[in-house]
Amino acid sequence: MTALALLSFLAAIVLxxxxxxxxxxxxxxxxxxxxxxxxxxxxxxxxxxxxxxGYVPNAAAPTAAPNMEIVPLSADAGPVVKATPAATIAPxxxxxxxxxxxxxxxxxxxxxxxxxxxxxxxxxxxxLIVLEESHSPxxxxxxxxxxxxxxxxxxxxxxxxxETPSPTPRPQETEPPEEPEQTAKPTATxxxxxxxxxxxxxxxxSVTFEQIYKDYKDNEYRADDKYAGNRYRITATVSNIGxxxxxxxxxxxxxxxxxFEVRVGRTIALFKGQFPQSQLEAIKKISNGDKxxxxxxxxSWGTWYDCKLVDY
Numbered sequence: 110m111t112a113l114a115l116l117s118f119l120a121a122i123v124l125x126x127x128x129x130x131x132x133x134x135x136x137x138x139x140x141x142x143x144x145x146x147x148x149x150x151x152x153x154x155x156x157x158x159x160x161x162x163g164y165v166p167n168a169a170a171p172t173a174a175p176n177m178e179i180v181p182l183s184a185d186a187g188p189v190v191k192a193t194p195a196a197t198i199a200p201x202x203x204x205x206x207x208x209x210x211x212x213x214x215x216x217x218x219x220x221x222x223x224x225x226x227x228x229x230x231x232x233x234x235x236x237l238i239v240l241e242e243s244h245s246p247x248x249x250x251x252x253x254x255x256x257x258x259x260x261x262x263x264x265x266x267x268x269x270x271x272e273t274p275s276p277t278p279r280p281q282e283t284e285p286p287e288e289p290e291q292t293a294k295p296t297a298t299x300x301x302x303x304x305x306x307x308x309x310x311x312x313x314x315s316v317t318f319e320q321i322y323k324d325y326k327d328n329e330y331r332a333d334d335k336y337a338g339n340r341y342r343i344t345a346t347v348s349n350i351g352x353x354x355x356x357x358x359x360x361x362x363x364x365x366x367x368x369f370e371v372r373v374g375r376t377i378a379l380f381k382g383q384f385p386q387s388q389l390e391a392i393k394k395i396s397n398g399d400k401x402x403x404x405x406x407x408x409s410w411g412t413w414y415d416c417k418l419v420d421y
Contacts, residue, residue: 204239206249206267208232208260215264221248229253231260242267312404314342319373325410336407342419344402345369347395348379365392367416382416391418 208215208231217229221244231237237251237260244250248259249267321341324332352366365384370377382405384392395401395418402420405413 204242204267205236206239206251206265208235208237208264209266210264215260217251217253217258217260219258221245221250221259225259228256228258231265237265239267312340312342316341318343318345318371318378318410321407322371322373322378322410329409333409337409338406340404340406342402342404343369343371343413344400344420345371345380347397347399347401349397350392350395352381365389367392367395378410380411380413382413384416384418388417391421395421 211233214230214232216227217231218225219228220226231253237253239249239251240257241250243262244259247262249262249265251258251260251265253260316336318341321332321336324335346369347367348370349368350365352368363386365386365388367382367384368379369382370379372378382403399421401418403413403416403418405416408414
């Protein structure tokens, strides 16, 4: 028992005796016997606890760590762990092999089958480190440029070696020398060519307005196929110069509108011609009621576009 434990035990006995003595003074004599019995019982209990100072209830038995041996010290004391030296592992000799049975090189693949990607080419006689011989039927697992690869057993002979084979130097790819830049020969600057100008369609003077009007009244769709988009020479009487309000509102091209009329049988047909600004001076010379001749593109019997006065 240590000195601190012994002092603690004696202090507990003293406190217990003082407490019992003070308690007995306050109790009747019939409790003196019971008090003495409790005092003796407590003394025996504490004495028993101090007998075996190394005993700890439910303490786990010591276990041996790896590479350690448990040696009992004595019958009363616990076991002592004795360290044993760790076993020395001898280095495993590296296994190497040589590329054989090839004219130039053997393919080195990423997986042990012929469909795998080719990650390199080993020349004949080149030494390579073997990681696993006959990893798969017909294939050896090797180390190639610091990575795991596979080579066919038909082109690789495995043999044991006590030292790591030095890798066979491979020729480094060199970039072809850059060709000198060729100086471009000066070429003659092509002369600008004038943009082709559209040749205006010639006006057809053999077809009269009366014929065009009758064909449109007979069948508008058939007449469009025959006349629309073509230019004709028309003779008519001027009925209005300048157009109406709606014509002016929708006049995006700032054209000049002139209304004409032509008698067809017992009917007076009224239609409009649209003239560009280049015809302004000629239009200023005509008046309502004048009989004039113009050329224009037929859009329908009642609408004529890009007109030009030819006789007024």
